[in-house]
Amino acid sequence: MPHGEEQRNPGSRGVGDALDARDPQGVTGDVEDAQESDAARRRRRAQFLRELHEAKQLRDRVQPRRARAARMRQQMRMRTFRW
Template sequence: MGNVVRMDDRMSPEEVRDRLRRRAVFLRELAEARELRKRVSPRRWRQERIRATVRMRTFRAN
């Protein structure tokens, strides 16, 4: 795997900056959508959080 070329190596610095900026915007909007979902449907959000916790416990080694 030593000959793997990273995406950043082929991109100009401007392209890298633009990509990182777009990624930051996307992640910010995603977090905003999650917060909105929490406020709009708290019961569904609570159930989703419980299911995620149970899923994580399933894969955790003791």
């Protein structure tokens, strides 16, 4: 008895059936959804980057010694960087 065949979950077959039942007009809807999701992804990414920048600024204000040491390390890296 091959255990890979017997241990499958029969309830997981519904995903493929739902894709096969889609009408031809649903394809254009998928393109629009993909474009909207791309725009939504860019908005979420921009929001995330704004919040990350704000958190870094807050950390620098709260821990000035650590921020100064990080700036010094960055300066040393840039000073010793070779093109």
